[in-house]
Amino acid sequence: MRARLLAATVALLVERGFAGTTTTLVSERAGVSRGAQLHHFPTKNDLVFAAVSHVTATRGVELAAAAARIPAGPQRTRAVLGMLADHFTSPVFTAALELWVAARTDPDLLAEVAPLEQRVGRETHRLTVELLDADESKAGVRELVQATLDLVRGLGLASTITDDARRRKRILDRWSEVLEEELS
Amino acid sequence: MRARLLAATVALLVERGFAGTTTTLVSERAGVSRGAQLHHFPTKNDLVFAAVSHVTATRGVELAAAAARIPAGPQRTRAVLGMLADHFTSPVFTAALELWVAARTDPDLLAEVAPLEQRVGRETHRLTVELLDADESKAGVRELVQATLDLVRGLGLASTITDDARRRKRILDRWSEVLEEELS
Numbered sequence: 268m269r270a271r272l273l274a275a276t277v278a279l280l281v282e283r284g285f286a287g288t289t290t291t292l293v294s295e296r297a298g299v300s301r302g303a304q305l306h307h308f309p310t311k312n313d314l315v316f317a318a319v320s321h322v323t324a325t326r327g328v329e330l331a332a333a334a335a336r337i338p339a340g341p342q343r344t345r346a347v348l349g350m351l352a353d354h355f356t357s358p359v360f361t362a363a364l365e366l367w368v369a370a371r372t373d374p375d376l377l378a379e380v381a382p383l384e385q386r387v388g389r390e391t392h393r394l395t396v397e398l399l400d401a402d403e404s405k406a407g408v409r410e411l412v413q414a415t416l417d418l419v420r421g422l423g424l425a426s427t428i429t430d431d432a433r434r435r436k437r438i439l440d441r442w443s444e445v446l447e448e449e450l451s
Numbered sequence: 452m453r454a455r456l457l458a459a460t461v462a463l464l465v466e467r468g469f470a471g472t473t474t475t476l477v478s479e480r481a482g483v484s485r486g487a488q489l490h491h492f493p494t495k496n497d498l499v500f501a502a503v504s505h506v507t508a509t510r511g512v513e514l515a516a517a518a519a520r521i522p523a524g525p526q527r528t529r530a531v532l533g534m535l536a537d538h539f540t541s542p543v544f545t546a547a548l549e550l551w552v553a554a555r556t557d558p559d560l561l562a563e564v565a566p567l568e569q570r571v572g573r574e575t576h577r578l579t580v581e582l583l584d585a586d587e588s589k590a591g592v593r594e595l596v597q598a599t600l601d602l603v604r605g606l607g608l609a610s611t612i613t614d615d616a617r618r619r620k621r622i623l624d625r626w627s628e629v630l631e632e633e634l635s
């Protein structure tokens with residue numbers, strides 16, 4: 268029941284945004300009685316805090332699963348970029364975006380979101396270094412990996428209001444060339 | 452009076468977010484009577500639509516002014532990146548972010564925000580090409596300029612919940628090296 272409530276919260280964050288995600292809609296969506304929901308999560312904030320952890324864990328699991336599917340070989344760098352871009356344009360990124368933006372002006376929510384976000388950021392960085400087989404002991408490599416992650420975050424934000432899959436593909440093709448050149 | 456109302460709307464978007472920006476708060480902040488405000492902007496949406504245009508125009512003016520201050524010479528690429536990053540971490544970017552995210556789940560607002568955002572995107576691209584003296588007739592140059600703008604957008608989003616000015620500086624230093632190498 269807890270999992271159903273959290274999944275419903277994430278789905279509503281994507282469809283209706285943070286402000287439009289109400290406890291009533293969540294219980295309807297999850298098919299859970301108001302009483303049962305209030306037992307698990309007495310307030311919207313309790314629900315959202317738990318959803319923050321849920322979103323974070325989901326992002327980690329999704330990324331690791333996608334990473335495991337990447338083939339070795341000459342197209343690997345491009346495949347890694349494609350995987351990251353898919354992740355940063357997925358519903359779970361959109362849900363996270365809603366939480367970030369809400370947290371910006373809500374100190375209680377920020378106290379929950381910021382440490383989790385830092386952890387996800389570190390894990391995503393570590394995973395990307397590993398997938399790209401990047402040697403961070405070389406000068407400038409760490410910053411290139413960071414730039415890659417900021418680039419896909421920017422592409423993710425752009426994708427939320429414009430459908431620009433073709434533009435994104437060309438940019439990733441080009442960045443893949445530059446990254447391979449710089450990392451080799 | 453109109454300008455005061457729009458400036459107050461933008462300031463409230465930054466401080467309280469889209470959901471926390473109410474017409475009552477705007478009239479208080481602007482020092483304008485409720486009656487006068489309702490005369491100019493009958494609904495919150497009217498106010499927000501006008502604020503969207505105002506934010507967009509402000510972004511254009513701020514960018515052009517910053518661009519005019521960039522010196523020529525060997526540090527020019529890094530200065531251009533610094534200018535873009537300053538812009539994408541400024542209050543006017545934060546206000547725009549609030550509007551984008553609200554527009555994602557509000558079709559009426561999206562209809563206002565999306566075309567303006569495309570125009571700003573094109574103008575920022577054109578300005579960046581000009582400032583970097585980039586030759587877009589060469590293969591891959593256009594995509595690198597686009598990647599640069601997506602990078603600073605990603606840095607801007609990251610900066611809204613974590614203060615990472617030092618991290619940002621190192622990334623921009625490195626990106627500047629890559630960009631100079633690739634564009635020359």
